[in-house]
Amino acid sequence: MINKQMMTIVKKEQIAKDTIEMQICGTSIVSSAEPGQFVHINVGDGNSNLLRRPISIADVNKGEQMITIIFKVIGSGTDQLSRCIVGEELDVLVPCGKGYPIKSLSITKALLIGGGIGVPPLYYLAKQLQEKGVEVTSILGFQTKENVFYQSEFEQFGPCHIVTDDGSYGFKGYVTDLLDKESVEFDYFFSCGPTGMLKAVSKRLENHKGYVSIEQRMGCGIGACYACVVPTCDESNGFKKICKDGPVFRVNEVVL
Amino acid sequence: MSLQTTLPGLSLKNPIMPASGCFGFGREYSELFDLNQLGAIIIKAATKEGRYGNQTPRVAETSSGMLNAIGLQNPGVDKIIDNELPFLANYDVPIIANVAGSSVEEYVEVTKAFARTSTVKAIELNISCPNVKEGGIQFGMDPELANEVTRRVKEVSHVPVYVKLSPNVSNIGAMAKAVEAAGADGLTMINTLTGMQINLSAKRPLLANKTGGLSGPAIKPIAVRMIYEVRQQVSIPIIGMGGIMTAEDVLEFLLAGANAVAIGTANFNNPMICPEIIKALPSVLNKYGFESVEDAIGKGHENEHTDLSRT
Numbered sequence: 010m011i012n013k014q015m016m017t018i019v020k021k022e023q024i025a026k027d028t029i030e031m032q033i034c035g036t037s038i039v040s041s042a043e044p045g046q047f048v049h050i051n052v053g054d055g056n057s058n059l060l061r062r063p064i065s066i067a068d069v070n071k072g073e074q075m076i077t078i079i080f081k082v083i084g085s086g087t088d089q090l091s092r093c094i095v096g097e098e099l100d101v102l103v104p105c106g107k108g109y110p111i112k113s114l115s116i117t118k119a120l121l122i123g124g125g126i127g128v129p130p131l132y133y134l135a136k137q138l139q140e141k142g143v144e145v146t147s148i149l150g151f152q153t154k155e156n157v158f159y160q161s162e163f164e165q166f167g168p169c170h171i172v173t174d175d176g177s178y179g180f181k182g183y184v185t186d187l188l189d190k191e192s193v194e195f196d197y198f199f200s201c202g203p204t205g206m207l208k209a210v211s212k213r214l215e216n217h218k219g220y221v222s223i224e225q226r227m228g229c230g231i232g233a234c235y236a237c238v239v240p241t242c243d244e245s246n247g248f249k250k251i252c253k254d255g256p257v258f259r260v261n262e263v264v265l
Numbered sequence: 266m267s268l269q270t271t272l273p274g275l276s277l278k279n280p281i282m283p284a285s286g287c288f289g290f291g292r293e294y295s296e297l298f299d300l301n302q303l304g305a306i307i308i309k310a311a312t313k314e315g316r317y318g319n320q321t322p323r324v325a326e327t328s329s330g331m332l333n334a335i336g337l338q339n340p341g342v343d344k345i346i347d348n349e350l351p352f353l354a355n356y357d358v359p360i361i362a363n364v365a366g367s368s369v370e371e372y373v374e375v376t377k378a379f380a381r382t383s384t385v386k387a388i389e390l391n392i393s394c395p396n397v398k399e400g401g402i403q404f405g406m407d408p409e410l411a412n413e414v415t416r417r418v419k420e421v422s423h424v425p426v427y428v429k430l431s432p433n434v435s436n437i438g439a440m441a442k443a444v445e446a447a448g449a450d451g452l453t454m455i456n457t458l459t460g461m462q463i464n465l466s467a468k469r470p471l472l473a474n475k476t477g478g479l480s481g482p483a484i485k486p487i488a489v490r491m492i493y494e495v496r497q498q499v500s501i502p503i504i505g506m507g508g509i510m511t512a513e514d515v516l517e518f519l520l521a522g523a524n525a526v527a528i529g530t531a532n533f534n535n536p537m538i539c540p541e542i543i544k545a546l547p548s549v550l551n552k553y554g555f556e557s558v559e560d561a562i563g564k565g566h567e568n569e570h571t572d573l574s575r576t
Contacts, residue, residue, distance in 0.1 A: 233287070236323045
């Protein structure tokens with residue numbers, strides 16, 4: 010159940026180029042947050058940045074009712090959020106959407122594929138998978154060396170391959186190029202990143218079971234306004250709401 | 266402090282209702298607050314058959330507002346009646362059904378369908394959606410067509426009909442008078458203003474539909490001006506909307522001549538905005554010397570010649 014609450018910024022750190030890690034502390038509802046869900050943050054003043062900003066949940070500390078978010082400063086909303094300081098309160102809807110349904114999956118080996126600012130939700134996912142006793146291999150793609158973050162954090166869970174578009178760090182190329190080179194065993198893959206990457210990954214791994222997390226410009230963030238819909242792949246001519254039915258979908262459930 | 270106000274077909278415990286398209290069919294917001302607090306609910310537009318709507322992106326943020334081009338996505342009137350209205354019938358809140366269409370016949374059919382249910386207490390005739398090629402905007406820009414569709418819908422409706430006016434016209438008063446003459450029981454105004462934003466990287470309009478409807482605080486002065494103008498030209502009640510964010514904004518609309526108001530874009534910024542405004546309204550009315558909501562309606566017209574240096 011979504012809850013609207015004021016959450017206090019307890020830590021803020023730049024962890025890569027234009028990339029901010031922020032820890033925000035709230036009340037009891039935080040403990041129900043699952044990997045793949047997001048927070049919907051009001052960064053405006055009632056006139057500017059009128060629409061909330063959906064930011065994926067990178068980690069949850071249930072004991073301290075704390076959520077970690079990682080975002081890239083891209084537009085006016087994320088710029089405003091990046092200017093908030095420790096001690097400030099944020100108006101947050103939490104937790105939003107449906108996450109990776111790992112509780113219901115029978116799984117022994119997982120492959121995580123993240124691209125850029127799609128990497129953060131995979132961290133909390135990896136943590137939860139490890140708690141379930143699942144072997145985790147990660148492939149994290151970034152544009153260039155200065156964008157790379159969370160390599161050592163992912164290495165705690167198992168093999169972690171870093172890929173950069175320009176080869177300035179790790180393997181040169183796209184995440185799918187690395188899949189061609191390395192043979193990774195897994196029974197489910199989980200991916201989050203730009204739509205182009207998700208398309209390429211879904212195609213490359215079309216014979217595998219997996220889940221993808223997608224993004225779109227959102228309005229309400231709770232399923233009421235129909236701004237962030239995506240067509241379904243089946244013949245029903247249907248659609249899903251990314252903010253409420255997603256942002257995580259089975260691979261080939263929706264049209265990327 | 267009485268917040269009650271009565272409109273044709275609607276006995277409102279307060280003058281605050283979510284605007285059509287900004288509140289779905291209420292389910293999502295019911296998880297955040299008790300819908301019984303609301304004066305009424307205007308549900309999302311219904312067409313005869315289900316519509317998928319436009320491609321994405323469907324929304325874009327602007328200075329003090331937003332553009333949307335959803336494209337009347339809805340499951341069709343029959344599914345709305347069967348699947349959505351029973352949920353809303355659990356609440357002690359009048360439901361206003363927004364009716365859209367591509368032809369006079371479709372408006373008539375959808376209105377007839379809503380006559381099957383007792384949950385709908387009034388119709389909002391949507392002749393002003395700017396986001397679909399054939400979505401009724403043609404009826405909202407021509408007084409004769411507006412008159413005709415209103416008349417035909419009035420013939421079949423079992424409940425009062427409020428006509429939602431488009432601000433994308435040169436003479437809003439002529440539109441209001443045309444639908445009043447056709448028998449409209451009330452007006453809702455204003456719908457969104459057609460706008461566009463260009464994505465600099467993609468070098469094309471940001472919205473898939475290219476144009477979208479501008480809403481939010483940016484359009485509030487236009488809404489207030491149009492309500493003020495229309496109030497002087499027709500006698501039917503007005504449900505006002507357009508950028509309301511606060512209880513002070515509500516009072517401004519009441520003074521301009523609105524009998525009640527609808528809250529749209531503000532729901533996206535703050536999903537609790539309707540109950541928060543309802544809670545704040547008595548003290549704002551009191552601060553400006555009003556004893557009730559009805560006491561404030563249209564009062565902005567009585568003091569046109571007050572010396573502003575003395576206020």
